[in-house]
Amino acid sequence: MSPPLVFLKRNGGRLGISTEALRTMQSYVQREPGSHEAGGVMIGRYVTGGEDIVVDLVTGPLPGDRRSRFRFYRSKRSHQAVLDREWQESGHTRTYVGEWHTHPEPDPTPSTIDLNDWRRRVQRDTFHGEELHFVIVGQTHLRAWEMTRNSSCDLRLCTGHLQVEAVLDAKFLNV
Numbered sequence: 001m002s003p004p005l006v007f008l009k010r011n012g013g014r015l016g017i018s019t020e021a022l023r024t025m026q027s028y029v030q031r032e033p034g035s036h037e038a039g040g041v042m043i044g045r046y047v048t049g050g051e052d053i054v055v056d057l058v059t060g061p062l063p064g065d066r067r068s069r070f071r072f073y074r075s076k077r078s079h080q081a082v083l084d085r086e087w088q089e090s091g092h093t094r095t096y097v098g099e100w101h102t103h104p105e106p107d108p109t110p111s112t113i114d115l116n117d118w119r120r121r122v123q124r125d126t127f128h129g130e131e132l133h134f135v136i137v138g139q140t141h142l143r144a145w146e147m148t149r150n151s152s153c154d155l156r157l158c159t160g161h162l163q164v165e166a167v168l169d170a171k172f173l174n175v
């Protein structure tokens with residue numbers, strides 16, 4: 001696996017994030033005092049027997065989203081249209097693997113609203129596998145979590161966090 005950023009998952013698999021996905025997310029870092037939160041879905045594929053996942057691309061803010069300094073609410077329809085298109089065009093390999101959004105803080109931590117939203121998504125959303133992945137892009141750090149359907153206290157910090165500025169320069173995060 002050779003994406004520029006790789007997180008270790010609790011099941012031993014890895015979550016890789018492609019350069020293209022990182023570029024999109026980094027373009028929405030909330031550096032300016034008035035910049036609003038951004039986010040979208042993470043679209044990826046299962047590799048190496050299904051344990052490793054590569055996020056190939058992410059959607060950015062789309063029509064119907066609601067954005068403010070401290071909130072991002074993603075519309076369902078416009079992001080689903082991108083998911084459907086990618087699923088078709090990839091020959092049914094690229095699929096929904098999680099969500100990302102930005103925070104106006106250097107090193108991001110999920111808010112209570114985020115955690116409730118993530119729990120709802122793993123319970124209600126349709127996806128392959130046992131868990132969904134969540135990325136928060138802070139002003140200096142990017143972090144990732146995963147959450148499973150079955151456990152209620154199931155937030156898991158993956159290993160690996162990098163300076164947002166350094167992500168694209170990093171060759172491998174050796175896990």
Ligand SMILES: [Zn+2]
Pocket residue numbers: 101102103110111114136
């Ligand atoms: Zn948040």
